[in-house]
Amino acid sequence: MKTPKRIAAFAILLATASASSSFAQTDVFLVAKEFTQTMPDGVQIVMWGYALDADGDLLTDDGEAASSPGPQIVVPPGEALLRIHIRNDLPADTSLIIPGQTTTLSPVMFTDASGRERVSSFTTVVAPGATATYTWNDVRNGSFMYQSGTHVAVQIQMGLFGSMTKEFEPGRAYRQPTPFHVGEASVFYSEIDPDLHAAVAGGTYGTPAYPNTLDYRPRYFLVNGEPFSAGVADISLGAVGESSLVRFFNAGLETHVPTALGMDMLIVAEDGNLLPTNRSSYSVFLPAGKTKDVLIQPEMPGRHALVDRSMALSNNNGPDGGMLVFLSADIPQELSEAQNKLDTWSKRVFKAKAKLTIAFAMPEATPAEQRAKARAVETWRSRLETARSRLSRAMNRLVQMQEDLDS
């Protein structure tokens, strides 16, 4: 599975020459560009996505591969400022907005054929080939989506979206009573209507061939940019008993209901807002544009299906695909180490027993042979005793850990 690159957007501390005060700023350099993605049934889809500019200057195309969702933008706790610098390598005007984060927007209007004034972009556009900077001065913590603010019904559908997250403090997504988490994962839901993508790529969108998104009929359903097929990687939740923060995003145009089989989730936040009461749930109701954060503390090692209950479970109407992914939990490291120890000592006990049997069978015709045999018996008897005592300690420790885990 293609995992969106996670960038801890780098903070540069600039101390002014005269004053002792300093401020932090966060700069992200993105390129919006077209790319082609192959669906599990071999169909090629023209996508629009974002790439991280490799050298951070936006001057040249360094051949970066764009993805959808785009790179994860992580604003460090305590940072108030986010600047996204973007170069537009797409064939159309685009822009960037982050619903839920405040900034000044300058909508772009146009007059349509009927003389009506209408909005084509929620904020200033960046023309094809040009660069621009979008700034947020008061970034609040939570889970948000950055996305195109221009012709949103089309451009978000084409793939122009990604996550913007900020923790309240390191390891804690929201203020108290939100607990600290160990693991973290993002689950992005999106859809593809191949006819819409073909129309946009072929320049026939907005014509009778595909007039508008009222005709939207998605046939591929993606989690983190990929429809399910055999071989799609699991989302790791770390070890059993550890708390993981899972951020849910719906960048599609339809409602989805991720449902965990055999696992409870604690829903803690919605649209980047801490909920007044935490609610345990096996499913997350996720309408278009929604973000929800949950905490999961797996009880059992293994794989748990996360399946869309609104039944987007096919790839172009073929079976066993769509919005399905598995959450996997490992045996805790301590437990697995204890198990390894148990294995090791039980092998040594076995070996010592075998060696002792051999030692007992050694010839004792001459005094030399008798001494050699006595040494061997003594050695292996002592090693067997040690191995047995270590085995029993390992066993007790494992039982204790299992009990702790169960309680």
Next chain:
Amino acid sequence: MNFETDGKIMKHSARFVFRIAALLATGLYAGRATRADINGLEGSDFRLTASAGTIVMPDGLSVHVWGFGPTDGNMQYPGPTLITTQGQLTQITLLNELPEPTSMVFPGMVNVVADGGVGTQQGLLALEALPGGTVSYSFTPRQPGTYLYYSGTRPDVQVEMGLLGALIVRPMDFDPLAPRAYQDNETAYDQEYLFLLSEMDPRIHEVVLRLGSAGLDGLDYLTDHQPQYWFINGRVGPDTFLPNNVPWLKHQPYGAMARTHPGERMLMRVVGGGRDVHPFHHHGNHARVIAKNGRLGTSASYEVFTIQTAPGETIDAIWTWTGQRLGWDAYGHAPGDPLEPGEYAPDHGKPIPVNLTELQDLAFGGFYSGDPFLGSLKSLPPGEGGLNQNGGFHFMWHSHTEKELVNNDIAPGGMMTMCIVEPHGVPID
């Protein structure tokens, strides 16, 4: 006829009917709890069979359905409501008589153990029973509440085909004489009803009947889903009004008509069984949502007049009707008359604030008793009324997505039923 006179006649009539009903209740139904229980299988060891059958819709169309049923009974839509108890090891053994593999999943249950030998295979989401095979699942519900179960094998096809049902977990300390949905007094109830909401696109059923699930490959029915029927408890309106187990709906045994008495607490267990959101609108009063997905939320309960059911999610709510906010006495009492049980006392004896019209100026619905007051029956012109034997008040409960109130484009029908507030003394079972 002026209102005063009319009111008095009404009052006597109402009290007379009430006495008769009370007499019937105490005489014929002595010792019997006047409580509606959800129809289903109770226990902890359930034996189910998945098989195919045909349901006939009110507009005449036959729909090929796959459903779960008790192994010693009919295939049914939805599958049997399984009623078990918190902390009780629960086992479900499934025999597959369908032409394709099938399985069951139980969202909200943890540590579900699947067991099966020959005739099973590991599917994507669950251990599956092959055609003719048997698989069993066991789990111990940790928390009470309303849940659902459904096929874990191509659920986009098999749940549409009908392989789903409700799972109810009673609290560990459940007392049938003083029932509570959860271990919390705010979840105590007098009447209990299930509203499992689902929908069907008959094109899919037609293809599966002729070609099996594989026949859907290359069609766009799964992604361009166009339901024509919308169900409550596996029936569409007006079949929803019929009692449980009527012989001519042998694959749809569950009715969906709710009945209660004034002042009683009705537990609504609302289940989103299909793939669409259904806003379930209950007329008569607001309902207090006490739990979602089987997790108690009484400390943060809230009132709604439309219960939003998301696919695969459940909501428990308490609904009560007393006549509060009507502004008039629903029984037509004179101020000196005694209060009825559950009556909203501040409006006792207040007259109905309209002039009641002569019969010849009225058009009638089947649910009109001939009289506007609760528990009162009056004569109607020949052929009118007849669907309201106890003088109860009828409230339509339905999907607020109004296009879902049709059967294949014929209205009224679909996701629609009635809730009847019956006068006290009318037995409800």
